[in-house]
Structures are given as C-alpha cells and as structure tokens.
Amino acid sequence: MNAAPLDARGLGKRFRREWGLRDCTLTIPQGAVVGLAGPNAAGKSTLLALATGLLAPTEGSISVLGSDPLREPSVLAQVGYVAQGAPLYRSFTVADTIEFARRTNARWDDELVGDVLTRVAPSTKVGSLSAGDRARLALAIALGKRPQLVLLDEPFAGLDPLAGREFLQLLMDGVAETSATVVIASHVIADIERVCDHIVLLTDGGVRLEGNVEELLESHRILMGPRRPLGEIRGVRSIVRERYSGRQLTLLVLVDGPIVDPSWTIERVGLEELLLTYMAPERLPTPKPPERVPLRWHG
C-alpha cells in the first residue's frame, strides 16, 4: 500500500463552543516514528480520535492508510490504537481481554502478545493491574493486530520512568517486526525524544511545526550575544524567538546558510528546547506588578 499512513487536509473539529483542531494539514511518512507533541488541550487526542473514526471531522478530511476511517471502518483492523488512559474492561481478566481482541480482529498474532505478557498472570483482573501492566496489555493488544499504523495517546501518563522505558522498548521491538508507522502523542517531550524521528507539534488546535527531527535540529540555531537592535543577520532566514536577559540577547533562529558574524555565539539546539520554544505563546505576558494588599487587623 502506497497511501500515506495518515494524511490530513484542512482538518478541523469543533466541539460545542471551541475548536479542538483547526485547519490541520499534515502527511505522516511511511515507517516513521512520529512524536505528536503539544501542550495539554492542543488537539493531540482530537487528531487521534479523528484518525480512528471515533470523531467525525467538522471540516476537511483525514485519510488513514488511504481510507476514510469513518466511511470505511474496516481500515481500523490495520490500526493499533491505545486511547488515553488505556481504556480496557476492568471486570475482564487479562486472558478475557486478549480473547476479546482475538475475536474482534480477523488478523491476530498471539506470539506478539505472548512476548509482552510474560509478567502478568492471565487470570488477573484488568482492574487490579498496575498502570504499567495495564499500559503493556493495551499495547500488546494494539500490536497483536499486526497493525500498519500504531497510534498511542499519552501512553506514558501515570507510568514511572522505568515502566515508560520498558513500554517504549516493547513498542519498538513490536514495530521492528512489522515496520509499522508509529504516532506517539505526548506532552512530555523527554518521553518521546529518544525514539521519534519525526515531529508534529500542535498548539491551540493547529500544526505549529512539522518535520524530520534531524532536519529540524539542523535548520535551527541558538544565537547569543550582547543586546542590540535587531536587523538582518546574514545566514538567518527568520527569527523564531528573541529573549532578553539583562544585557544578553538570545535568539532561536531558522538558518539558511553559515552565520559569519563573530559577535554571535552559535549553539545547536536540543529537541526539547526547540519544541518548548515553539510551544510558548507568541508574546510572553508581561509580569504584573504585585498587587498591594492592604493589611487588615484581625482581632
């Protein structure tokens, strides 16, 4: 199949009053491990729910592996999706849950599930599993479908760092066999930094930044130098953000050539810093002077 794993065109979803996602256009390349980053309520979950047909778009269109997930829901058989909080039936045992997935999926691979579930007894109730084990079970079921596309919504929420690391390991081992495309939505960039090779940054319901991680890091630089009026800087395409601290000026810039001005100290930028800078609102609010609270005598 040559269709993009996930392709959105002018996609928008309005909830009662506000837009959860607006004018979102993006194409996720085949085989990529995509970090879907963004602050809370940026539209990450909405995008994934639209991709699984759980939501219907208000405007625009989304196609998953070449099909409209709402009109042709059969495509979901090839999509492994773990919703936020890994919802599973709490009254089911682990074995029941796997049986459920086996019976509701035509394509099913017991081996992949077995690998993942070596730690928990099959007769354990899902409701009494630890957060880590529950996330592993949900992941195992998503992988058991042998999906071409894996969508994970905040999979690390509630996991301790060790469990998160194991989760990622399982995920990468699982998709290594199937060479599936993976989209991991997370507001904690450190969690996805180690594995993703492609980034989609959502803020306020729109795509703020998208691209290959290496290319993004290669095209951005941090410039530091004494404070000065800003004009054209040779080698800089545009200034993403400027920050003053005392006499010091720090810029995050998009470069299009070598920067020759020796008065700048040039640094490479880390992914987390890059994304956080893009995430921050266009203008930081000016701090208000502290309110004077009149003292009152309580007696």
Place this chain on the structure above:
Amino acid sequence: MAWVTWRQHRAQVIAIAGLLVALAAAVLGTHLPIQAAYHRDTLSECLPPASRSGCDIIVRHFQGEFDSWATALRVLAALPALAGLFVGAPLFARELEHGTHRFAWTQGVTRRRWLLSKAALLGAATITAGVVASALVMWWRGPFDTLEGRMSPSAFDIEGLVVPAYALFAFAVGVLAGLLFRRTVPAMTATLVIFVAARLGVLKLLRPHFLPPLHRTALATDTGRQTGDWLLSDTLVDAAGRQITAGREDLAVLHAQQAGIDPHAYLVSVGWKRVISYQPADRFWTFQLVEAGLFVALAVAIVLAAIWLVRRTPT
C-alpha cells in the same frame, strides 16, 4: 461476537434467568392451592353456559379467596421494562461512560456490526425471557381466564404475545437512550419514562380502536355481570339516546323515592337504558397480534435509528 456479547453481558443474562426461575418458583407454589380450589368447587361447570345453580356464589367465593393474588400478579406488567433498564440502556451508555468504546470500537469489528450482533443476540435473549414469563403467567392465570376472561388490561398486558413484544421494545428504547444520553442513569430514566408513556398511550388511545368496539344495551337497572369482555364505557341514555349525567340520574332516583315509586321500575318506565361499549373476549388473539406487532415494529425502527446513529455518534 457471540463470545464477546456473552462475556460482556453474562451477568445481566444470568440475573434475568434467575429472575425467571424465581418467578417460576412463585408461580408453581401459589398455583397449587388455586388449582385445588378450582377442582374442589368444580368451577368448570360454572363456565358459561352455566349448567349448575348457585354458580354466582361459588365464583364469587373463589374470586374473593384468590383475587388478591391475581392483583399481585399485575405488577408483572412492569417486568418488560427491566429489559430496557438493565440490558438496553447500559449497552452503549456504560461503554461511553467508561471510555471503553475507544477500545471496543477501534478493533477490527465495525461499530455497526458490533451493534447488530449485540442487538440480535440480546434481543433474542429478551424475547426468550418474555415468552417464558408470559407462558408462566398464562398457565397460572388459567382458572381466572376461564372465569373472567383475559381481554381486560389487567390480564391482557401480562399474557400472550405482548409480553415479549413489550420487552423487546423496552430493550430497543434503552439502546437508543444509552446512545443519546451517554450516561447509564439518565438513559435508564429516559427508558422508563418512554416505556411507560408508550404503554399507556397505546392502552388508552389505540387499543380500544384496534377494531370498532361493539355496543349492547341493557336495562337501566342491570348491574352488569362479568362476561370476559373488555368494558370500554357504560353510560345511561334516555329514550332519545341522549346521555344522562350522574347528577340527573341521582335526581330521578330521588324524585321516584319521594313519590313513593320503586326507582328501578321508574327508570325502566321512562325508557332509560344503559349502553355498553366493549371489546368482546374472542378478539383476544387478534388484539394480541396487533399490539405485539405494533411494539415489535417500533422496536425494529428504534434499532435501525440506533444503527444509523452509531456511525455518526461523536465521542
């Protein structure tokens, strides 16, 4: 999907089966003394045309002894609503409430098939339960039906085909309400309200007119005997056919008494008579078919609406 449906809903299925077992036990236990009394008094000889004298007393005695039980049985009219409250309403509402639909509906089974399989299997279970309950009640009420008939709502509503039809209807209403309200308790409440409204609406507005009611006239003084018919109205009219209000009737009786005339003879002498409109007992199965058909048709329409809606339901 059969395994999935069973695994998810086995608690409800077992509870309903348990309820039916309890009903069967109660019916068995109470039916024996009734059956014994029926045979002891040889009530069968009192069925119309009565071949024995003193039947009035015998029947009245029998009814006096067991009517409270028959009345208690009427609470079973509420039984079909349980299918809507505890099987239909949680079907979607619980998934949506707990967010598990995000798990269930993103597997390889489309939502439509998910709904169709569950509706078919649980609907079949509901109908089965309804048939069993109905059969138990009909067997228990056998002696009463032969004496009093089963056309009046107190018997009609808990016997025959309508019981499974009501249950199926309640189930369908519950499914749709769960999909619309997305919370179990509001869905259950809505189901109950709609079920009661539909039942009363059909009972009061439609059922009396499934077939044109029959009319018969009786003497003004006739107290009216039990015939097994469903009495719709019983009004006093004068010789010209105009309806007489209760006040005018009382006044006439008072005048007759003051004039020293026997009131009964007086009412007959001025040509007043009772006009009784009724649905005859022998229309029982026709009416059962019509009413059951009506509720089954409603249930099917509601399930179709749910199937249409589930594809576009936002989550």
